[in-house]
Amino acid sequence: MIQSRKKQIQQIIGLKRLDGLLVTNITNIRYLTGFTGSSGFVIITRNRGIFFTDFRYREQSEKEVKGFEIGIEKGKRIRLIRSFVKKAGIKKLGFEKTISYEFYELLKKISVQLLPQKHIIEDMRKIKDEEEIENIKKAVKRAEEAFLKIKPRIRVGVKEREIALRLEEQLKRVGCKDIPFDTIVASGKNSSMPHARPSEKKIEKGDFVIIDWGGEYNGYYSDMTRTFLMDCVGLDKKIEIYNTVNYARQRAIKSIKEGLKTQEIDSIVRNIIKKAGYGEFFGHGTGHGVGLDVHEYPHVSWNKGEKIRNNMVFTIEPGIYIPELGGVRIEDMILVRNGKAELLTDLSRELEIIK
Amino acid sequence: MIQSRKKQIQQIIGLKRLDGLLVTNITNIRYLTGFTGSSGFVIITRNRGIFFTDFRYREQSEKEVKGFEIGIEKGKRIRLIRSFVKKAGIKKLGFEKTISYEFYELLKKISVQLLPQKHIIEDMRKIKDEEEIENIKKAVKRAEEAFLKIKPRIRVGVKEREIALRLEEQLKRVGCKDIPFDTIVASGKNSSMPHARPSEKKIEKGDFVIIDWGGEYNGYYSDMTRTFLMDCVGLDKKIEIYNTVNYARQRAIKSIKEGLKTQEIDSIVRNIIKKAGYGEFFGHGTGHGVGLDVHEYPHVSWNKGEKIRNNMVFTIEPGIYIPELGGVRIEDMILVRNGKAELLTDLSRELEIIK
Structure with a gap:
């Protein structure tokens, strides 16, 4: 090709x-x-x-x-x-x-x-051929495989940096020649910064823990995010926030069809978050293309629109970030196939409350 | 500052x-x-x-x-x-x-x-203040400390990638938040490519092994290279090549003084390598500044000249790369202090033949 x-x-x-x-x-x-x-x-x-x-x-x-x-x-x-x-x-x-x-x-x-x-x-x-799609799928697989190996480390008392470091080690172990960006592990207050760097902070009870990472295969990248919640009393508001983000994600993915403008996906996400009362806490775009660059076309955002076409690969990643309280982001990668979205990422997005 | x-x-x-x-x-x-x-x-x-x-x-x-x-x-x-x-x-x-x-x-x-x-x-x-110099020195220390931990892995039969991976793990372990560039481990024929990526190739007898890596501290980087030779019979030519590169490096560093043009350092290196008969096998510049970027001003090269000043920090990294046979590069970082070069890197540059 x-x-x-x-x-x-x-x-x-x-x-x-x-x-x-x-x-x-x-x-x-x-x-x-x-x-x-x-x-x-x-x-x-x-x-x-x-x-x-x-x-x-x-x-x-x-x-x-x-x-x-x-x-x-x-x-x-x-x-x-x-x-x-x-x-x-x-x-x-x-x-x-x-x-x-x-x-x-x-x-x-x-x-x-x-x-x-x-x-x-x-x-x-923007339009991937079969070989590129295979590479991207393998980059996703590597990312998920590496993550599952370190997942048991997400516990109260473990430092953000330790988790990030172990995840990056595993990414290299499963064969990634490089990684597309520095792994984000952001817990508690830190999770309200969408691009926080892993710190020496230890995970605490009641923390959201955002993990945003990517893999590589043959020069092609993957990009995904999962957010966990550490068990505690009084989590109701946090659970509601999580479910809002997850619902927005779900609706966005379902809405994807050939010919639709990417702006319209963004506005579905933004409206759901707004209606739930968190409009001011979602400041970034809904998604971006992924391939040889981890951020490439198409943009899925309020200010950039283009038509969705078959064989596009992009992320859907709504989030809500509340200063002091913390943040949630859930990011999937999708491939447009036969006019609709096929999920490339596979790890569960159901809220997981870690004891 | x-x-x-x-x-x-x-x-x-x-x-x-x-x-x-x-x-x-x-x-x-x-x-x-x-x-x-x-x-x-x-x-x-x-x-x-x-x-x-x-x-x-x-x-x-x-x-x-x-x-x-x-x-x-x-x-x-x-x-x-x-x-x-x-x-x-x-x-x-x-x-x-x-x-x-x-x-x-x-x-x-x-x-x-x-x-x-x-x-x-x-x-x-280009002109570093004391705080920056402290950061750079610590970035060098971290790089050297990480390297010493993995040095025993440089053995016949070990894959290039394994060494690179372990070195990068150690760099993170000693505290580097990121690393300035993908670590190079290039052995045998691969070492004749100045920017080879670590491959699945195993280190063999008689191989040159070039390791080029860097550390980080507070956003400041370090950059250094060492080349080892794996024991074997008939190493005379390789030893001569190594010693030529090392002599050029030594002379270059001794020549550094305030007011001299960086081009003149480059020409000292280039002349030594030329006289030894390897002129065509040294295709890159002699050095570059290091700081918040791992490649910054001043350039030490044949086509770019500027005056050396106190508190500049740059590399000196002559090399000889012979297709099929292999290559040698030795890279130090220096700080200009009191008008002359102070070495920031400390690891030995004497030829080490690994049994």
């Missing part, structure tokens, strides 16, 4: 009347070429595809890169681009808008017409 | 006749404000400093950010900037060149004169 991507780009640049496209985003480069290193760039013309990297990645690129010529950068990148553009007779060069302003200033000095392009490859990446 | 940084910027923007500076690089934001989260931006005017972040980081920023007003982003970032610029009466706004072209396009729509600024804060960050 990776082999067809270059051709697809060549068609797009034909339609856009470009002579070439400069690809600088390293994840997009991996998507196109298979290169897993951290430095390089690609130029695709109507009939060629060249991957450039520096000396350090020569051997690696020879092993990994398929379907592209390989060039080794010597000296400054901008000179190489200039000389290639000249030799290839490129008059109109597309570039990815994600480049830095600094690099754009250098490009401007090349005598070529520069045409900014908005996520051409990111748009392709 | 962090408190004086805002003032320093305010002086710089005064000299540059700017009304304000938009700071978008997240590491620069941490440097200025103390905020350790991953989303936010800063605007500094001649008499104010405001840190903006979104809902998710409200509580965290209230805990961490010192010396700045805090604003919570609602809606689109660009609108917030526009309304702030208007209210504050900013006519000339500096911005960091590292912003994306995409964001620059949005900024252009604000009625304000935009003036790109080249690493104002990165330049400040």
Whole structure:
């Protein structure tokens, strides 16, 4: 499947009347070429595809890169681009808008017409092929497998950091080459910060414990969150909060269908939380695409809308975060198949009160 | 010390006749404000400093950010900037060149004169204060301590990945909240790729084993490399290569003095390696600054020169990489003190042949 991507780009640049496209985003480069290193760039013309990297990645690129010529950068990148553009007779060069302003200033000095392009490859990446879906499923499996191994550690008196550390160890043990983001373990008051870092705080009675983590397989990521509640007297309000989040999650997933706008999913979630009286305590979006990046398109949010299509993979992750009291987030990953959501994550979302 | 940084910027923007500076690089934001989260931006005017972040980081920023007003982003970032610029009466706004072209396009729509600024804060960050130096020293200590715990695992028959995994476990155990980059363990043929990822390959007799890793303390990083040789008959050429790299390293560190250009250090290293007949096998720069980023200014390379100053911290890391045969890299971190290099890394660099 990776082999067809270059051709697809060549068609797009034909339609856009470009002579070439400069690809600088390293994840997009991996998507196109298979290169897993951290430095390089690609130029695709109507009939060629060249991957450039520096000396350090020569051997690696020879092993990994398929379907592209390989060039080794010597000296400054901008000179190489200039000389290639000249030799290839490129008059109109597309570039990815994600480049830095600094690099754009250098490009401007090349005598070529520069045409900014908005996520051409990111748009392709939204629709996963079967191989990508397999990778993502395996990344989910690894994440769940690792989690189940450390789950018994979620007990009163255990430090957040200890749990995070053990979970990351297990993620590596089950084979993840890297993890998509630092594991979040946030308990009690800390759980009211959606992006809290694991601290030395020990888990206490009555705490919510949010665990947000991800796995990896073949460069593809997974992302999920579960929240537990530590037993105590007087949990009624917390149970109600949990059930509100979980209900919003459920309704959102059920609502997913081909052609619906992602904004509409977000508004289902937001309305349920609002009606329950917690509107001001859900400040983030409802979800995001997951693939070679752990945050990618589509966005599922109030201010960004696009149509849901088959083979999209994204998260649904409503939350309620109340300062001092704590927070709940439940995050699943779904795949759009046959026009509706198929759950990729499997661990139970029923409220679990840990004694 | 962090408190004086805002003032320093305010002086710089005064000299540059700017009304304000938009700071978008997240590491620069941490440097200025103390905020350790991953989303936010800063605007500094001649008499104010405001840190903006979104809902998710409200509580965290209230805990961490010192010396700045805090604003919570609602809606689109660009609108917030526009309304702030208007209210504050900013006519000339500096911005960091590292912003994306995409964001620059949005900024252009604000009625304000935009003036790109080249690493104002990165330049400040090159000169470390005492607190930063303490943090870096502790990051080095943690890295060395973790390494010594796993060193006995460097044996014939052990997989590269196993060593990398154990080292990363130990780095977390000794307290690193994150690690600056994926640990490199590259043996035999793999060691000829300067940025190889740890593989399932087992260490064999006669292999070079390159280990490149780093620690963290309070957000500051360390970065070091050691290369070991596995015992075998017929190691003469490999020993010669090792000693060449080590000699180059030694000479480079001795050469360091205040006022010298970093290019000159690079050329000392490069000449030694060239004279020994390995010129074509050393393709990367000699070193780089280390601090809140593991790669920062100054660059120590053939194509970038700047004057060495007291309180700079950077690596010296010559290498020789020969396809099929293998590679050697030895990387130390130094601090410029009283006009010359003080070694921050402590582990032996003498060739160790492991039986």
